[in-house]
Amino acid sequence: MAGASRQAKRLLLGAHVREIVRHGKQLALVGADGSVLVVQLGMTGSFGVVPASAPCEPHTHIIWTLDRLRELRFVDPRRFGGVTWLKDRHALMARWSHLGPDALALPSGWSAPIAASRRAIKAALLDQRAVAGVGNIYADEALSMVGLAPERPCSRLTARQFEALGQAIGAVMRSALASGGSTIRTYRRMGGGAGTFQASLRVYGRAGQPCVTCARPLESALVAGRTTVWCRSCQS
Numbered sequence: 001m002a003g004a005s006r007q008a009k010r011l012l013l014g015a016h017v018r019e020i021v022r023h024g025k026q027l028a029l030v031g032a033d034g035s036v037l038v039v040q041l042g043m044t045g046s047f048g049v050v051p052a053s054a055p056c057e058p059h060t061h062i063i064w065t066l067d068r069l070r071e072l073r074f075v076d077p078r079r080f081g082g083v084t085w086l087k088d089r090h091a092l093m094a095r096w097s098h099l100g101p102d103a104l105a106l107p108s109g110w111s112a113p114i115a116a117s118r119r120a121i122k123a124a125l126l127d128q129r130a131v132a133g134v135g136n137i138y139a140d141e142a143l144s145m146v147g148l149a150p151e152r153p154c155s156r157l158t159a160r161q162f163e164a165l166g167q168a169i170g171a172v173m174r175s176a177l178a179s180g181g182s183t184i185r186t187y188r189r190m191g192g193g194a195g196t197f198q199a200s201l202r203v204y205g206r207a208g209q210p211c212v213t214c215a216r217p218l219e220s221a222l223v224a225g226r227t228t229v230w231c232r233s234c235q236s
């Protein structure tokens, strides 16, 4: 049963969680023995504590029993996410060293590594090595807030525009968090409640509908391989 016990250890079974840390889209549970369970949610995944009596959703891959009343569950319908065990915090830092600064609090000068790039700004925002944590919805919303076209090359943004964009990213992410995230298609919050952020979206999911600023119909195209919506009048 050595294999089974090793697997149990790697899921922190029987362990005490000493700390929970997050960077970008990755969450890490640090056990009392220093080992780390990294949880990555795909677009439709969820991870959280629910009453043990709650019905088990389809695609629940892992259930940790916390006590008689509560369970921690990892649900991942489309299997874009996953859990990874690391032996210690050094391994975690090595893994996260490939990620850019966290989107919730971008430091000034965050754009230095991408400022000279000819890549579309939207592609750079979705690249987790440049900024960690910006998803497709939030990239479109932040670009709309500061009037930048998603296809504009990074090298054609001024330092001031990058600064404004960094602040818009933080603002849109905090606002989404405060309203429980965006319930788009199959995503739901753990426990079943819907997020309400989608009600305040300026552009995402609104292709063909009027721009909230100028009323012109919003454009839609693939940028960086992702559906992208923006206003040709307000964003350049």
Ligand SMILES: [Zn+2]
Pocket: 211, 212, 213, 214, 215, 216, 231, 232, 233, 234, 235
């Ligand atoms: Zn407009």
